[in-house]
Amino acid sequence: MRYIFALMMWLCPALAQAQDWEDQNAFGPASASSTLRVLSSTDTSLFAPVIEDFLQSRSGVAVEYFVTGTAQIDEVFRAAPEDFDVVISSAMDLQLKLVNDGFSVQIANLDQPDWAQWRNSLFAFTTEPATIVINRAAFAPESVPQTRQELIAAMRARPEVFRGKVGTYDVRDSGLGYLFATQDARASETFWRLMEVMGGLDAQLYCCSGAMIDDLVAGELMVAYNVLGSYVAAREDVADMLEIVLPLDFPTIMMRTAFVSSRTEVAEEAAAFVRHLVEMQTGQQSLEAFPLPPLSATTDSTGQAVISLEPALMTYLDPLKRRTFIKEWSSAVIQ
C-alpha cells in the first residue's frame, strides 16, 4: 500500500513478544526525539493517512501504531497505562470506563459538542453505524431485507441457504460486538429473536469486522450482522458483490473515540494528535483520503441518535450484568 512507506521495525521486542498484536507499524523518522505510542482498534490501512498528515507538520516526532481488538485494548492498557500515549477504540463503553477510572487527562480548548465528548478527555471523531452486510447472490431475485424483522423472516424461510453462513460478533471476545449487542438488546426484543434464529442456523462467530468481511468476500458468509459498514465501504473491490444495509427499524450508531493517557510523557504531542484527529473529522481540516465517516449528529427517522457518551455505558460492563447477559446470549446463539 502506498501509504505504508515508513520504516517498519520492531522497536520494542519485549512488548512484541508478550503481546500478540494484530498489526504494528512505525511512522516518522527513526531519529525522532519523541515517539507517540498509539494503541488502536482501527486497522492500520485506514489510519495511516491520518498519521502521515499529522507528522507532516511535525519534525522530530514519530508514531508507533499498535492495533488490537477492543477488548484487548482495555486489558493491555489497564495493565500498563504508561506504555501508551493515545488510546483509540470503537468500544465506547470500555473507553468511557477507562476515562471514568482516571486513566486519561483533559485536553484544554478542544471545542467539541457535549454529545461528542466526555469530561474534556474522551473525544469522538467518527459516527459509524452497525450494519447488516449481505451477499446479493443469496437474496436474488428477491428483495434485500431492510429491517431485522425482514432478515429474520428471510432466514426462517430458507434455512438451507443460510445454515452455517450467517455470522456476527462473538460478544465474549469483542468489545465492540458486546457494545452493539447490549445496545441492540436495550432497544428491542427483536435482537433476541434474531439471535435465536441465527443460533438455530449455526451462526459463525467473529472477533472483528475485518474477518467477517473477508468471509463474505470469500463466499463463506451470506449475511453478517452488526458489521461496521465503513470497513466494507473502504474496500473498493466488493461493491458489486456485497450490499450494506442500514436497518430501518432502529439504528445502532457507534462513535470512535480517543483519549490521552494520564501516564503519557509526551502530553503535548499526544493532545495535538487527538486534536488533529478531531479537527480533521469535524471539517476544520478535510482529508478526503481518510476513509472513516466524519462525525455527524444527524438522527434518522426513528429519532434515535448515536449511543450517548454517559456513565450508563458502564452498566453492561458490570461483571454481574455481563455474566447474566453472556449467559442469555450464549443460550440463544450457541444452543
Next chain:
Amino acid sequence: MKFLLVEDNIELANAVSARLQLDGHVVDHADKIDDAMAFMQTGEYDLILLDIMLPDGDGRTFLKHHRSGKNDTPVIVLTARSQVSDRISLLDLGADDYMTKPFDHEELQARCRAVLRRNAGHAQSVTELGGVTLDPVAGRLTIGARAVTLRNRELRLLELLINAPGQIFSKAKLADRLFSYDEDVSENAIEVYIGRLRKHLEPSELRITTLRGLGYRLDHG
C-alpha cells in the same frame, strides 16, 4: 450762673460746689433723682451737672424724664465710665455733653460755655463794670459801641479779673487757671495776655495795674 449739681457723693459734690462758687456761680446740690426733680419744680437753672449712677436710679431715667417735660435746660453728664458706647447712648438720650471723672474744672467751664452757646438766648449772665460789658458765653467784650471778640485765654483772664475788681492775682495763680497742669508755661506768657487785655480795655475806664512782685489787679476809674 445757677447750676444744679446732681451727685450722690457728698465729698465730690462739696468739692465741685466749692470750686464753682469760687468762680462766682450759684450751686444747688441734689443727691438723688427725687430731690433733683423737686429742685427742678421750684427753681430755674442755667445748667444741670448730672451724675449717672445714683442711689435711687440711673441718671438716664432723669434725663428721659427731663427731656420729655420739654425742659431745655442743658445737661452735662458726669460719668465714671469711659466706654465710648456709653457716652453715645447718653448723647442719644438728650445729654448735651459729657465729662469723664475726674475732670478738669477749666475744661468743665469750657464745655459749659460751649453748651450754653449752642443754647443761645437762654443764659444771660453778663458782667458789667465801668462801662465795660463782658458776655463770657459769647466771649464778647463791649466798650460803648465797640465790640471785640476775645480769644479764649484773654476771656478767661478778664473774667477772673472783672469778677474780683481790686483783688491782687499772682502770676502763678493766673497761670494755673489759664494753662492746663501738663503745660510747661513761663510766667512771661501771662504778661503777653495782660498786655493784650490792656490794649482791649484802653478805651474804657478799667485799668490793669501791675504790682511788682505781687501780681496784677483790675482797677476801676
Next chain:
Amino acid sequence: MDDAVNVAGSLRARLALTLIGSAAAIAILLFFVVRTYAAQIAQSGQDSILEASVASILDAATLRDGDVEVDFPYVAFSMLSTDADDRVFYAIWQEETLLSGYELLPVADAPDGGEIVHVSAIFDGAPVRVATAARILVGANTRTRVTVSVAQTQDALAGTLNKISRNVGLIGAGFFTLSVLVASWATNSTIRPLERLTHSITRRGPKDLSPVARPVPLEMAPLVTSLNSFMARLDTSLKQSEDFIAEAAHRVRTPLATVRSHAEATLQRVEREDNRQALRSMVRAIDESSRAAGQLLDHAMITFRADHLETRTLDLVELVEDLVTRLAPVAEMKDIALTVISEGAVSVEADSILLQNALRNLVENALKYAPEESEITLEVGASPRPRVEVRDEGPGFPPDQMQGLAVRFSRGDNAKDTIGSGLGLTIAQDVATAHGGELTLGNMPEGGACVTFLL
C-alpha cells in the same frame, strides 16, 4: 487667633463607617448564609439522585440458585449524567465479598432496611458523595446481605455552587452599594441639623447670647439646652462683669474727682509756691492715672470688638465733624482751631464706635502736642481709599522713633511732660488694622506731625 478646637474623630465618619461596616457585615453574612443554604440544597439534589440510583440497583438484586444476581437497569447510571460529566463509581457487596464495582470505594455502614446513608469522601483523588444502602435477600435456605454504594464526583455541584456564589456575590455587592448610598444619605441628613445649628451660631453677632430658638432634633436637645444655659450664664457673667467694671470705675473715679476738685480749689487759696507745686503734682498724677485706666479699658474693648466688627455704612465726614464738635471746647482752651477739610460725604463700611475712638485718640494726641493758638487740620478724603489725615503745627514725631511709636505704651522722647499713656496711637492702629487699613506717621515739610488713618 489660636482657638483651634481639639478634634478627635468625626461623627460623620463614625456614622458612615458604622452604617457601611454593618452593611458590609450583613452583605458578607448574606453571602455565606445563602451560599451554605444553596450548597445544602444542591447537595440534597445530588443525594436524592444517588438515592434513586442505589435503590434501583438494590431493587434488581435477586437470589437465583443461591447466587446473587443484580440485573440493574441502564437508567441506574443514566440518571447520573451531569453537565460536568461527573465520574461515577459503585460497589456491590455480598456480605464482605465484592461482587462487582470498585473495591476501594469507601462504604458507609447502612442498616438492613434499605435506608440510605450518605457520606462525603475522597476517591481516586477526587471528592465524591457516596450513597449506600443494604438489603437482606432470602432464598430457599439462605439469607444474605447485599450492600450497594453509588458515588459521584462533585464537579457539577461545584459548578452550580460557583454560579450561585457569583450570583449571590453580585446581589451582596449590589446590596452593599445601595447601603453605601443610603448610608451617605442618612449620614448627611443626620448631620444636617448639627450643621444648621453651627451655621446659625456662627452667623450671630458678638453680643447675641440669646437662646437657640429654632427646633432641633430630640437627640440634640440636651446639647442645645446646655448651650443655651451656657450662653445664659455667659450673658449674666458678661453683664455682671460689665456692671462690676462700671461699679469699680465709679468707685475709683469718684474719689479721684473729689480729690482733684479739692486740689484745684485749694490751689486757688494757697500762696506758698512749694505747696502749690505739690498740689499741681497731685492733679497731674490723678489725670495720668485716670487717663491710663480709660485708655486701657478702651484698648481692651477695641481688641474684643476687632474680632467681631459691627460694621454699617456711615459717612466719614459726618463722623469727623461730630468728633470736632465734641472736642472743640478742649481745643478752645488752648485757642487751637479744629478745621475739617472735605469734599462731600465719604461713605465707608465700618464699626462707628471703633472709628470714633481711634480718631478721638488721634485728635487728642494732636491737641496735646500742638502749640497754643495754632491750627489742627482734619482732612477727609475718599480716593484712592477712604482716609483721615490729622495734621498739627507741633514739634512732629522724632524721625528715628517713628517705627516704634504705635507699639503699646511707647511714647516719643519729646512728650515727656505731656500726660498720656501712649496707647492712643496703638488704639488707632489696631482699629485701622481691624478694618483692613493702616496707620502711617509722618512729619510735614514745614513742621508738625501728620498722621494718616487709612481704611
